[in-house]
Amino acid sequence: MKYLKYILGTFAMLVMVFLLIGVVKPQLTYEYDIMVDKPLAESWAVSQDEEKMSEWLEGFQKIEPISGTPGEVGSVSDVYFMDDGQEMVIRETITDIKPNQSISMLFTSDFMDMDYKLVMEAVDGKTKISSNTNCKGNGMVSKSLVALMGGFIKGQEETNLMNLKNTIEGNSKDYFAIIN
Template sequence: MKYLKYILGIIGVLVIVFFMIGIIKPELTYEAEIMVDKPLAESWAVSQDEEKMGDWLDGFQRIEHISGTPGTVGAVSDVYFVTEGQEMIIRETITDIDPEKSCSMIFSNDFMDMDYTIYMEPVDRRTKISSTTTVKGNGIVSKSMSALFSGTFKTQEETNLANLKKTIESNSKDYMKGMD
């Protein structure tokens, strides 16, 4: 009986610590950056091409446009991913867009909201691509879990940008054709 009290006491302390983490750190912010050996216009076009999103976003399946004009401020879409055999739907709302410079979006689901911005800038004949993300859990459990797994979020973004770099640098589609 004495050991049961100790075990229950330890579990109680761990639960309190878990919830305190979410209270102390209810959101997290991280950044990532890559250099791409392609010009800005092509880098931007590839990053916005829905047909290529599966090449650089892990688990990406498709996008369904819900409202607004795709690729413009206020456009709302459901983005479908499969992760570990489970389908996940994330609601994307474009909050700001400056073509060939930046695109800001809010990604929402039951677990969390992400405020995400991708930036692009020319550097010689290359493109610097960077992102800033702020994650906020939608409840005390998700806030605590987000804080505990913050490294996982940043690693996933770094992987996504590395995959975007490969996708852009291996691109053979001529996005400039007909735009002259």
């Protein structure tokens, strides 16, 4: 019986420490930059092309418009991903967009909310792409998990942007052809 008390006490302490992590660090903020060897207009066009998203967003399946005009401020869409055979849906709301410059979005799910900004800037005929992300768990357990998974979440952003760089640099689609 004495061992059971120690085990339960240790378990209770671990749970409290786990939950305390979410109180101490309730959100995760990170930035990432890459340089792409393509001009700004093409880099922007590729990043906004739904047909190319599966090439740089791991598990991306489709975007389903919910309200508003797609690609404009205030538009709301459900973004579908496959993760280990499970379908995951994230609600995307465009909060700001400046074509060929930046797009800000709020992603919401049961697990967490993510405030995301992607900025592109021309630098000597190339494109500097920067992302700024702020994640916050939607509950005590989620906040703790976001804090503990910070390295994984940051790593996923790094992978996505490296995939975007490769997709842009490997692009052969002409987004600027004049149709008569």
